Amino acid sequence: MVEEKVEISNKLGLHARAAAKLSHLANSFQSDIFLIYNSDRVNAKSLLGILTLAASVGTSITISAAGKDEQEAVTTLADLFHRKFDEEN
Amino acid sequence: MNQKTAKPIRSLLITHGQLGLELKDIAEKILERNLDIETISILWGEDGSRILSKIEAFMKRHSDGPIVIFTDMFGGSPSNVCFPFISPDVEVITGINLPGLLKFLTYREKEIPFTELVQIIRKGAIDGINVMGEYLGEKSHGRRKS
Numbered sequence: 001m002v003e004e005k006v007e008i009s010n011k012l013g014l015h016a017r018a019a020a021k022l023s024h025l026a027n028s029f030q031s032d033i034f035l036i037y038n039s040d041r042v043n044a045k046s047l048l049g050i051l052t053l054a055a056s057v058g059t060s061i062t063i064s065a066a067g068k069d070e071q072e073a074v075t076t077l078a079d080l081f082h083r084k085f086d087e088e089n
Numbered sequence: 090m091n092q093k094t095a096k097p098i099r100s101l102l103i104t105h106g107q108l109g110l111e112l113k114d115i116a117e118k119i120l121e122r123n124l125d126i127e128t129i130s131i132l133w134g135e136d137g138s139r140i141l142s143k144i145e146a147f148m149k150r151h152s153d154g155p156i157v158i159f160t161d162m163f164g165g166s167p168s169n170v171c172f173p174f175i176s177p178d179v180e181v182i183t184g185i186n187l188p189g190l191l192k193f194l195t196y197r198e199k200e201i202p203f204t205e206l207v208q209i210i211r212k213g214a215i216d217g218i219n220v221m222g223e224y225l226g227e228k229s230h231g232r233r234k235s
Contacts, residue, residue, distance in 0.1 A: 016119045016191075023195070024120075047195050048188055048213055054224075 001066040002074045010084035013056035016047075018085040023047040025080060031067025033077070044077065098197050098206070099151040101144070101158045102185070103129045103167040109159075116190050124194065131167055140170050148174060155203045157193065157210070159185035180207045188217025 026033045026044040033044035042049035065073040102109035109128040129143050156179045160167040163183035171181045192213025
């Protein structure tokens, strides 16, 4: 299992469009991928699951993956967070 | 209605006024792709037979597979006009909202039975309704001012 903690730095937080990008990307990996936010743990491949986190800017989230491509999955998803979901410069 | 969803299920959004068009437009923006959902906007005072004709035309065009019809409110005219079309291959989900529509769009290509799919959509729509104060209290995220 691979885990990485990332900060949500885009102003709108994990809103619908960002969650759609994230779940779409997560679905391209074979590994089971979860997002852990405070006491909540949701399937990163579920758009609506991600939205239930109501995660806002300035907070941190842990990406957790287990499977054949776990390292690539975590690195790729973390990069999307670092790029602020390509919403901002 | 137990066939596997081997191909994307057709869908029709029937609503009062332009609500369906707006839902579709927002879903397209969120998912960043064009959606093959058809819409029927029922205008105030519109002749019921014209609406039925539009639904029948849709059914004829897509008679080769299962169909989900979404309407905005149980008991409203968009829902009531759909009753004659319900069959093992055609289901109607009333009271659709954005979470329910997104649930459908992210599950429609999965190989799951049609009957299961419609229940997943219904749950997605219902789960999307929350009282935020209660939700934040339950989650104890410390984001609620007390």
